[in-house]
Amino acid sequence: MAIKEKELEAAFYMKPEEIVDFFKQKGLKTSFNWHEVYEDAHAKAFTVAKMTELDLLSDTKKLLERAIENGESFSTFKKDAKKLFSQKGWSGFKELKDPKTGEIIKAELGTPRRMKLIYDCNMNSAYAVGRYREMLEEIDVAPIWVFKTMADGRERPAHAAMHDKAYRADDTFWLVFIPPLDWGCRCYVINLTKYQAEQLGIKVESTDGKIKPSIVIVDGKEMPTQTYTFESAGKIINLTPGAGWGTNLGVKGWGIDVQAWNKVEGLPEQIKYNFIAKMAENPHKKEAYTTWVENIFKNGFKNTLQEKTLTWIQPELFQKIDKTPSSPIVVIQNDQIGHSGMHKQAAQALTKEEYLQIYNIVNKPDEVYWDYTNSKWKQIAFIHKIPNSNKCIKVCVRFNQKSKRKEIKYPISRVTTIGKVNYYNLSTGKDYKKIE
Numbered sequence: 001m002a003i004k005e006k007e008l009e010a011a012f013y014m015k016p017e018e019i020v021d022f023f024k025q026k027g028l029k030t031s032f033n034w035h036e037v038y039e040d041a042h043a044k045a046f047t048v049a050k051m052t053e054l055d056l057l058s059d060t061k062k063l064l065e066r067a068i069e070n071g072e073s074f075s076t077f078k079k080d081a082k083k084l085f086s087q088k089g090w091s092g093f094k095e096l097k098d099p100k101t102g103e104i105i106k107a108e109l110g111t112p113r114r115m116k117l118i119y120d121c122n123m124n125s126a127y128a129v130g131r132y133r134e135m136l137e138e139i140d141v142a143p144i145w146v147f148k149t150m151a152d153g154r155e156r157p158a159h160a161a162m163h164d165k166a167y168r169a170d171d172t173f174w175l176v177f178i179p180p181l182d183w184g185c186r187c188y189v190i191n192l193t194k195y196q197a198e199q200l201g202i203k204v205e206s207t208d209g210k211i212k213p214s215i216v217i218v219d220g221k222e223m224p225t226q227t228y229t230f231e232s233a234g235k236i237i238n239l240t241p242g243a244g245w246g247t248n249l250g251v252k253g254w255g256i257d258v259q260a261w262n263k264v265e266g267l268p269e270q271i272k273y274n275f276i277a278k279m280a281e282n283p284h285k286k287e288a289y290t291t292w293v294e295n296i297f298k299n300g301f302k303n304t305l306q307e308k309t310l311t312w313i314q315p316e317l318f319q320k321i322d323k324t325p326s327s328p329i330v331v332i333q334n335d336q337i338g339h340s341g342m343h344k345q346a347a348q349a350l351t352k353e354e355y356l357q358i359y360n361i362v363n364k365p366d367e368v369y370w371d372y373t374n375s376k377w378k379q380i381a382f383i384h385k386i387p388n389s390n391k392c393i394k395v396c397v398r399f400n401q402k403s404k405r406k407e408i409k410y411p412i413s414r415v416t417t418i419g420k421v422n423y424y425n426l427s428t429g430k431d432y433k434k435i436e
Helices: 017-025 054-070 074-088 112-137 157-161 194-199 256-264 269-280 283-299 315-321 335-342 358-363 423-428
Strands: 093-097 104-108 144-148 166-168 188-192 211-218 221-232 235-239 307-312 329-333 367-371 379-385 391-401 412-422 432-434
Touching: 054 074, 074 112, 112 188, 144 194, 157 235, 188 194, 256 269, 256 329, 269 307, 269 315, 283 307, 283 358, 307 358, 358 379, 358 391, 358 412, 379 423, 391 423, 412 423, 423 432
Parallel strands: 329 412
Antiparallel strands: 093 104, 144 166, 144 188, 211 221, 221 235, 307 329, 367 379, 367 432, 379 391, 391 412
8 A cells, every 4th residue: 555644755855964974974985896896885985986086086075065965956066077077087988997907998987977877876875874864763653664666667676566565673674775776776765653554554574584695796796785585466576786785874884883772772672682683683794894804904004093883792792791881882993903913923913814703703702701901991802712722812892982083972892902812811810700
């Protein structure tokens, strides 16, 4: 049954502060092919395909920031972008050499069609983040989220089949399938109270067991994504995000984890710990962490004070240590890679392969201890026993710390030390107490 109440289309034309903040928080990354900036980059980096000059990338980002902040039309953006692209020699069609393959290809650069794609893609993505945050604010009163299309016959078939399908806000569906789900996607989400859903005849479904890992092929390369399989009008439908779109931008944008926690913290324990479990199982966090570490080792360590959410503490452990940390969110900073992966003494240093295990060590540790080695702080140690060795990897997480980024005011739980230590000394030492 179609929803008859106002469709909240105004959400796409509003000016919430968080939309502007999200866009300004994006980093800058140059890329010859857009799909090289995959998954996490939609929330952490702004990339326009085939732009290879940082100054042009920066200028384009500023134009889009201004468009979002001032609610500018596409015609205004197009006029300014056309002038910028012309000045920088980034317009029309050109033959470019792929820096990785050496192949010469004919690339579409700053054409009117491409400028509209740039504008629509980034405006829709930024507005989607703002809408997601608003719905989180209302999750206790409006926990039913409904997938919507523009219903004008121009939707992708799988997207059209999703129109008016509803799921609870804590359904894992929303970790992957919050629109936009592909280039030019105009779908969106509205939230309803339970009463509204009942009055409108909305059936709330569950995606448990219906979302599976899958692969999309881009330029001959396999890219991991996920597919949701469901039935509509007697047909089996497979909903798969376009390459690079299989992610909820709001979940990955910095600070959204904290905002989600602030909202769910005061709710009943069953709901709260259910939510923590969903966030701890977010597959994109591991993928994003792996890519992050690979890039740091590939490009060399630079202490840029970059922070990212590593994961959420599993609910079973968080219940045992509740009231000590301000939240279950664990943040890691890139200076830890330099400290533990590159600059430590050989006996304590981690290899890249071991460093890639840190996500799993915190998410599913062999053991966890209260760490009393520094009486000034409340901290715990996540332990991974190294097979056939008397050593273990210790990841120390310190609670209620200030971020090194001055604009972040709320306290965080931060990874402070990582290294290899003697397991026997740790497990029997007076400075550690195992959390059973």
